[in-house]
Amino acid sequence: MKRNLAILGSTGSIGTQALEVVAANPDIFEIEVLTAQNNADLLIEQAIRFRPNVVVISNETLYDKVFSALDPLDIKVYTGEKSLSSVVQMESINMVLTALVGYAGLIPTIAAIKAGKHIALANKETLVVAGELVTGLAAKNRVDILPVDSEHSAIFQCLVGEFHNPIEKIILTASGGPFLGKDREFLKNVTKLQALKHPNWSMGAKITIDSASLMNKGLEVIEAKWLFGLTPDQIEVVVHPQSIIHSMVQFEDGSIKAQMGLPDMRVPIQFALSYPARLKSDFPRFDFSKYPSLTFQQPDLQTFRNLGFAFEALNQGGNMACIVNAANEIAVASFLRDEIGFLEMSDLIEDCMQRVSFVKTPTLEDYIKTDEETRRRALEFSF
Ligand code: NAD
Ligand code: MG
DSSP: OOEEEEEETTTSHHHHHHHHHHHHOTTTEEEEEEEESSOHHHHHHHHHHHOOSEEEESSGGGHHHHHHHHGGGTOEEEOSTTHHHHHTTOTTOSEEEEOOOGGGGHHHHHHHHHTTOEEEEOOTHHHHHHHHHHHHHHHHTTOOEEEOSHHHHHHHHHHTTOTTSOEEEEEEEEOOOTTTTOOHHHHTTOOHHHHTOOSSOOOOHHHHHHHHTTHHHHHHHHHHHHHHTOOGGGEEEEEOTTOOEEEEEEETTSOEEEEEOOSOTHHHHHHHHHTTSOOOOOOOOOOGGGOSOOOOBOOOTTTOHHHHHHHHHHHHOTTHHHHHHHHHHHHHHHHHTTSSOTTHHHHHHHHHHHHSOOOSSOOHHHHHHHHHHHHHHHHHOOO
16 A cells, blocks of 8 residues: 655755655655745755645745646645644545654644654654653554654664563664764854764754754653653663664663664665565665774763753653753754854753743643743843
8 A cells, every 4th residue: 555645844854865765666655745944946846746735835925936836736835834734634644754843843743643644753852842742642543653763763673573572771872973072162162064064964954953962862862762661761872973873772681782774864764654664775785894893982971961951851851851942942043043152052951941930741732831931031041
């Protein structure tokens, strides 16, 4: 049976690589929905090629442009705040790939789960903000949340065939990013151009900055807790600069399984879309002779404080991870506008963790309010 996909954020790094996977497997995948925020030209080009039923352009000022290009092809075009949440409910869709950035992924993902659609989850922020609520809804509606994030895909791949065996712990690998080994003195004055140069992966701007600050690994710790039902002390982070081992699972007999390969997001994207099957691919293969040593070291939590904040948020529970996420989104946007320095991103997050109202057992409305309150406070923050 064909899989009919909605790709939220089809013009981004994950979205475009997902479309490469779809193009290579036309008998298996059909595109029903494509969406983008601002890149109207690429969205139009993708729609002409993949012929979805519907596209959404979130930036309303670009609606007329997209409409006049696609209406003659009988492709429906929507815009407006609620359109993502309504298109994911279309009957013809089986699976939604959430490849948009940040908190914006939360409400459409909830709508898709409630409509019974399986989720291929790239948008880790959804689980960071409201992991308990989202995984609870998925269980209730019997939908799968299949990880796209390479570390979580690695863990998921290690667990295939082991779902009844308890996990002792997982080991999330981190590349360390462009500033591995640097101290706070160095980091004080780094520029966004330096931070945007990731050694192993080419990704969207927000996650690239998160990787440089180790916030990405912090968000992934929280994502892993919810995907795999773990306690914080079952999650270990190890720096592995070559990014060949994508993560590991240790079982109760002491055995460790690792999933390996070249850093290529098309592998985890494809596995999430085709699960439980593995599709033949022509992606470049790993060559052991080119990597004589794979190395491992402890993360430097004194320099990169964000990773510690994520563990602290997990230990506190409630809406604390939602606060960390919103503060980080404002911090990264401000850093990318050259308004704050690299280390100040952590100061801003810490300030929000201390001052935004804590809610022990939040509802969806509480998460929405927390996100708004945190963004307000973060914008007031002064150094
Ligand atoms: P990106 O910036 O390259 O692309 C984001 C896409 O989402 C674009 O199509 C954009 O138009 C759309 N978008 C952005 N903001 C939006 C909004 N407010 N409303 C609607 N649409 C919006 O980002 P990316 O690197 O592809 O990352 C996407 C998600 O996948 C993120 O949550 C990221 O953490 C996660 N992820 C990415 C990678 C990677 O290799 N890029 C790896 C693991 C996880
Ligand atoms: Mg990752």
